[in-house]
Amino acid sequence: MPDCHRKQNLPLKPLIKWAGGKSRLIAQFLFLFPVKVNFLVEPFFGGGAVFFHLNPTGAIISDKNEELMNFYRVVRDHPVELLADLQRHVNTEEYYYRVRSLDPAQMTSLERASRFLYLNKYGYNGLWRVNSKGIHNVPYGRYKNKKLVHEQDLILVSARLKKTRILCGDFSLALEETEPGMFVYLDPPYHPLSETARFTSYTSDSFGEEEQRRLARAFQNLDQRGCRVMLSNSDTPFIRELYRGYNIVEVKARRAINCKGEGRGLLTELVIRNYH
Numbered sequence: 001m002p003d004c005h006r007k008q009n010l011p012l013k014p015l016i017k018w019a020g021g022k023s024r025l026i027a028q029f030l031f032l033f034p035v036k037v038n039f040l041v042e043p044f045f046g047g048g049a050v051f052f053h054l055n056p057t058g059a060i061i062s063d064k065n066e067e068l069m070n071f072y073r074v075v076r077d078h079p080v081e082l083l084a085d086l087q088r089h090v091n092t093e094e095y096y097y098r099v100r101s102l103d104p105a106q107m108t109s110l111e112r113a114s115r116f117l118y119l120n121k122y123g124y125n126g127l128w129r130v131n132s133k134g135i136h137n138v139p140y141g142r143y144k145n146k147k148l149v150h151e152q153d154l155i156l157v158s159a160r161l162k163k164t165r166i167l168c169g170d171f172s173l174a175l176e177e178t179e180p181g182m183f184v185y186l187d188p189p190y191h192p193l194s195e196t197a198r199f200t201s202y203t204s205d206s207f208g209e210e211e212q213r214r215l216a217r218a219f220q221n222l223d224q225r226g227c228r229v230m231l232s233n234s235d236t237p238f239i240r241e242l243y244r245g246y247n248i249v250e251v252k253a254r255r256a257i258n259c260k261g262e263g264r265g266l267l268t269e270l271v272i273r274n275y276h
C-alpha cells in the first residue's frame with residue numbers, strides 16, 4: 001500500500017511551528033480527551049496539534065490570525081499550486097527580509113499562504129509575531145538545512161482539511177456554530193505567570209484578563225448547552241478561580257518561548273474540563 005494511503009487515518013503532526021503549540025502535550029492529553037470524538041470545534045487553532053492528532057469525522061477550526069487561516073484554506077483547496085509556488089523561495093537573510101516586508105493586502109491568497117509558510121519556517125524559532133500595526137516583525141532564523149515542507153505531509157494535511165470548515169475571527173464566531181454533543185477544545189493565549197512573561201502578540205490585539213473572563217463565560221455557556229469542553233491555560237490563581245467547580249487537572253509542559261529565559265523548564269499547566 002502506498003505510504004500516503006497508509007497514513008491517511010493516522011494522527012498527523014502540525015505543518016507549522018506555533019507558539020503555545022500542543023504537540024508535546026498530546027501524550028498527556030490522551031487520557032483527558034473524550035473517549036470518542038466525532039465532531040471537533042477548535043476556535044484557537046494555531047498549529048492545530050489537537051485536531052491533527054484526533055482526526056475527527058468533522059470539524060470547525062478557527063483562529064483570529066488571518067494569515068494563518070488563509071494558509072489552511074489554501075492548503076485545503078490548492079495544495080498542488082502551493083507546492084509549486086514554494087519552489088521559488090530561497091533561504092537567505094536578504095531574501096527573508098524582502099519577503100517579510102511585502103504587504104499581504106497586495107497579494108493573492110496563494111502568495112500570502114506561500115509567504116506565511118516561508119516566514120514561519122525561516123523566521124526565528126517559528127514565531128509569528130506582529131507589532132501593534134499588525135506588521136510581522138520576527139528576525140531571520142539562520143536555519144541552514146531546514147526544508148520548507150515535505151510534499152507528502154502537505155498533501156496529507158490537505159486531505160484531512162477537506163472535511164473541515166475553516167473560519168477566521170474571534171473565538172465567539174466558531175462557538176456560535178456549536179451543537180450539543182460536539183467536543184470543543186479551547187487553547188487561548190495563556191494568562192501570564194507574571195507581567196514580564198507575557199506573549200500574546202499572535203495578532204495585533206492582546207488577550208487580557210477581560211478576554212479570559214469572556215472566555216470563561218463562553219465555557220459555562222457551552223457546558224449548559226451540552227457540549228464537552230476542554231480548555232488549556234496556565235496555572236495561576238486567577239485561572240483556577242475563573243473555573244472553580246469544573247474538573248481541573250495539572251499537566252507538565254516544557255515552555256520554549258520566552259525572550260527573557262524566564263519560565264523555561266518544566267511548568268505546571270492546567271487542563272479544565274466539564275466532563276470526567
Ligand SMILES: C[S@@+](CC[C@H](N)C(=O)[O-])C[C@H]1O[C@@H](n2cnc3c(N)ncnc32)[C@H](O)[C@@H]1O
Nearest residue numbers: 020021022044046047048049064170171187202
Ligand atoms: C496557544 S495558541 C493555540 C495553539 C494551538 N492549540 C496549537 O496546538 O498550535 C493561541 C491561539 O489563539 C489565537 N487567538 C488570539 N486571540 C484570539 C481570539 N480572540 N479569538 C480567536 N483566536 C485568538 C492566536 O492567534 C493563537 O493562534
